[in-house]
Amino acid sequence: MNGDFKERLRDFVEWWRCYCKGDEKGEAQIFLDRLFQAFGHKGILEAGGTLEFRIRAKKGVNFADLVWKPILLIEMKKRNTDLSKHYEQAWKYWIELIPDRPRYVVLCNFDEFWIYDFNYQLYEPMDKIKVDNLPEHWGALAFLLPEVKKPVFRNNLIEVTAGAAEKVADLFKSLIARGIEREVAQRFVLQCVLASFSEDIDLLPKYLFTTLVDECLRGKSSYDLLGDLFRRMNEPGETAYGRYKGVDYFNGGLFATVEPLELNTDELNLLYEASYKYDWSKIKPAIFGTIFEDSMNQNERHATGAHFTSENDIQKIVYPTIVVPWRNRIESATTIKELNNLLNEIWSFKVLDPACGSGNFLYIAYRELKRVEKSIIDKIREVRIRNKSKNREETGLSFLSAANFYGIDISNFAVELAKVTLMIAKKLAYDELHVHEDVLPLENLDDNIICADALFVDWPEVDAIIGNPPFQSKNKMQDEFGTEYLHKLRSSYSRIPGRADYCVYWFRKAHEVMKPNSRAGLVGTNSIRQNYSRIGGLDYITQNNGTIVEAVSNQLWSGDANVHVSIVNWIKGDFSGRKKLILKDKIIDDIGVITSSLMPGVDLNVTKTLKCNENSKGCYQGQTHGHEGFLLTPEQAIELIKEEKNLDVVFPYLGTKDLFVKKNRLPSRYVIDFQSKNVVEARAYSKPFSLIMQKVLPVRKKKAMLEQERNKKILDIDPDAKVNKHHNNFLRYWWRLSYAREELIEQISKIKRYIVCSQVTKRPIFEFISSRIRPNASLIVFPFEDDYSFGILQSSVHWSWFTAKCSTLREDYRYTSNTVFDTFPWPQTPSSENIIKVAKASRELRQVRDFLLKENNLNLRELYRTMELPGENPLKKAQQKLDYAVIETYGFTKKDYLEELLNLNLNIYQKEEEGQHVLGPGLPNITTISYNDVFSDDYLKME
Structure with missing residues (x-):
């Protein structure tokens, strides 16, 4: 940056040293205005920011110190304030700021800026900057410049996580490439992952694993050194002597089978880089598994994290479904007896993710419930002190364990990843909450998290169901899953319309198995609130003692940039508390009823089909040609219609792009359309007919044959099964458009326009x-x-x-x-x-x-x-x-x-x-x- 900018920053710091006392009420606004001036603005108001921005609260209105949409929210605190205690306040303010929710959130106590990007990294600041270091380390606040620049952060844990995941994934791909069995390679790599975490979070002696890998690079055998380490991690008791002194018993199921591998030099280098270069205590378990799994499946070497589900989006399920109900109960409890009852309940509280993947949702649910458990214990302590109770013995914080959490996934490797994720969660939760008890041995989760198709196995009885079921539209299910699976699915779930999206089956099954007053929170494609998908899922829920308590109507999902989703949190029973509906441009609190359409206002699900409309022949979808062979360029069309009779079957063919993107709005293609003519009548138009016979007929023959083969497999299993015959029908009338819309053409042929x-x-x-x-x-x-x-x-x-x-x-x-x-x-x-x-x-x-x-x-x-x-x-x-x-x-x-x-x-x-x-x-x-x-x-x- 130029010298003038640096000089302004130095002037700001000098002003701060001379005049700032750190009074939140008296100095916050002038501090912020001076900050904006230092970054090149005339002031906050001139930049378009708002001071003392009103934000709705549960009771009344709160005021954020500065909101500058869509870039920044700043919340000021007095000097010497511990900013970590105000994280949740800032997050709650940020959640309410739609539309144009600010990208960045800053907490400041006049001496330090803590900078967050909640969409990217929920709990930890992306960076911390001392005010007196601002001239040298302004990069993390680069978004404050009049011409917004991408900030440079020093605590980007997503990048750290992705980097480590990439190295380990490359190790896995190398093992597979040289012939190691997939299951063996997966287990070995996961054992390395848990060991890498463990040496940086004090479950293994510090640097033990990295040192062993280094020794292997210097000529020793990974088969011996790493194999022996993994065996010690599965032996009861702590190793007392020798090379592995201090290695405790891990259990956890992961080390029940140890099949050591002799790694080559390239593989050892990858493993060494992963363990030495990255501080695994800063790697985010909530997303590591997804990034790792994603990068293993990439054809090219990269792990960008583009497809992981952000922790903020996971919280839109976990927070209202699990955390809020517990916090409300804790807030209303006033006696030791009531609080002890809550503690006993939470120790037996069970959570299921029936599409758990690598365990993201379960990890965050575990961590949040441990925090809830601690808040109960803290309140018990407060009540005892307030009541001057003689019985002030401490209550432990170790009863809520990973064994309270259940998962199902169809991928065996995802299941193993989920187990590792929850194993790590226990240690990290204990560290955060300052629990001074042994973490090891880890729980064996083999019976909790299982590999199966969740739609065809029994689900455990739990208190909350959460997760992100697979996204697959009804139109792609056959290509994705195959005809046999689709037949099995629809036969088993005949109560769900066949045109419903795949995720609807999870919503339906969840509500069917839920016990009274239990809760669920699931993510679905945004079609779950529409038409057949809504009928099969949310309509069923709301009509069968289900109450939607919080929902996001439609948002872009962090897991995939091309998917828009709806998020639904509901209870199986009545609910008289606050209901919350989040729309694209506003948040509606205290809404009376959230309908299955996930929209406010009038419930249009009660509308009726009108016979006068249905029978009017007044609305149609246009024609589906079904094969490019029916389409012509203008030049080809002109050549054909030189023979005048071909005007009967060659027409301009208009699509959306022509109409709305082209400035003349006219068709750029023509179509050969024989309508209802039989093959003999169509044959009379020799040149158009010849084109279709050459281009379309061979393809339709092939597709009909493949359809027959798929149908035979299904009918051999179930002779009464319904099978698809549309390719066979297309072949029967191969010279016609796939969907020629004869009735539509008849209607428009009677009119000019x-x-x-x-x-x-x-x-x-x-x-x-x-x-x-x-x-x-x-x-x-x-x-x-x-x-x-x-x-x-x-x-x-x-x-x-x-x-x-x-x-x-x-x-x-x-x-x-x-x-x-x-x-x-x-x-x-x-x-x-x-x-x-x-x-x-x-x-x-x-x-x-x-x-x-x-x-x-x-x-x-x-x-x-x-x-x-x-x-x-x-x-x-x-x-x-x-x-x-x-x-x-x-x-x-x-x-x-x-x-x-x-x-x-x-x-x-x-x-x-x-x-x-x-x-x-x-x-x-x-x-x-x-x-x-x-x-x-x-x-x-x-x-």
Whole structure:
């Protein structure tokens, strides 16, 4: 950095030395303002920060000293304050700060900055900087600069953990590459891992393992030295003499079998680097296993930690499901008897993770419960002192053990990792809580954590179920698991809709096996709150004595950057306490009911499918070609349609990208579509037919054959099994598109234009398309050609229903005809004046839109992104005018469209049940309206 910056930092430190007394109330604001000035800002307010930022609390309001979204939260404490005691306060403040939650959190006592990144490293500061060292060590606060720079931290334990995991994983891969049996290599490497931890956390004599590896590098045999060490670790009692003096009995199951290996020089170097270069006392067991397992499976040598689940995300399960209920009970207990009862209960409290992986969730649950156990003991001590009790004997802190924790996983290696993780947890918890008792021998967890498919074994009876079940969408389950497994799954869980996502089976089984008043907290794909997945899981839970007490509706999961999840914590029974729902842009405390949709407000799960909509032929998904052989470039299409009759089967083919990303919004591909023609009729179009026969037929033959082979295996086991036949059906009509949507094509062929929207979208964008153009499956099609219908669909009224009733793909909304269109109530008493007003407003909106696109050289997506910005926008005005006309047509009086739409949906349904007349989708048949009032000629068409 330049000299001026360093000089400003030195000036700040000099000011601090001369004038700062460390008074939290009197000096915090000026201290922070001076700090911002030192980093190049005019001041906090000019930078956009807020002093004394209001944060909701359980009782009243708290005030954070500084919030500078989305970068920083700072909490000041007076001089000489132990900042570690205020960590939890800072974390609770940070949790509440949505939207735009700050990335970094700083605790400061006027002499020292403790810098946290809770998304990355939950408990330990990423760095600590003395104020008087700021000119030299400002890098950890680099995010304070006007042009934010990536901070440089000196206590990045994630990087330390990933580095150590990579070395050990490379050792494992080397063993496998030279022919060592996988099970032997796994056990040996895990024994090395536990030994590396143990020598740095005082379970083995200091440096013993590293020294042994060094001696092997100098010519001695790892078969002898390491093999003998592992045998001593499995012998009862402490080794009294010799080379292994001081080695205690570990047990733990891991050393029950010792198969020593003779390592080559490269392998010894990897092991030495792992044990010597890294301080294993700083390695994070909560993520080590996942990173280790991930890096073992990489084709390239790296272990970035990109796929581990952050401790902060794990806490979103552990904290509300386990910690909060216990803390509430401790807070309300006032007598020694009540507290002793709690202590006895926690000693028998059991936790299960039925998809435990390498033990991340179990590790954090163990650590948190040990802290809860200590808080009970501390309170017993406080009550005894307050009551001047003569009986003040200390209560031990060793009864809650790793044996209280259970796990199931389908991967044998993950199971072994989980055992090691929990073994280490015991020692680290004892050190943190200053428990002066022997840690060794470790518990043998072979009966607690087992290798099995959790969906097909009995689960132990426990008090809490936590975890992160496998993410697999319903569409990929067959490819991932195979037809046989899928048949077994659906046969065993026929009570769950076949179109539910895989994680739903864990939610369902968890609730079925839970005992009364026990709790569960699970992570699921965000589809668990939608459609078939919701029906199979959360609907069942809430309808069968389950109460959701805290949930995250939708968030990006730290375990995989491409997965959006929902987090649900529930109790099997009634719950009258505070319920909390976390949305993307706000947190709702004390919500009365959290519905199975994990949304506030009106419960739209009670909506009804309307016959007038379902039978209207008013909503379809576009065509699925199923094979690239059906698609043509414009040049290929022009060549084919030189023969005029081919116009019958060659069409422009429009997809979402063409419509929303291209500036002319026109198709870039064509499609060969024989519709319902039989093979003889299709053969008459010789050139198009020949293309399909060459490109599509061989592939469909092959896929049908593979499907038959898979089905035979299933039918041999169960002759009554339901098997997939869609590839066989595709072969039967191989010259046709996979899903040609004959009914849709028939509907649009009767009209000049039709309405489309993207099936998956973030924004409400509808458009008229020429009926000569074929829509592909990325589009939802509404075969209406009138401006009134367009206006209803383009309105905010329809959008609010769409976003509330649809499914989602990551953060985008997915239009689903059965849940959105089939339930959406259209206006029931529109006057001719209303209809004309809506039609006119919809035309004007399209005119404004077309003008803005052309004048500003934008595509539709770019134009609609401007709607999200503050300030004047002609398109916003046009949309508002349309919305007013639609609201007036409905006769709505409230701002909450959803409540009024729900009431209208139920009202229409009741009328249909009674045989009364209702209005379905589309333009009502009103004779006083002329053609020109509701029809126009603006639509996308090929020249």
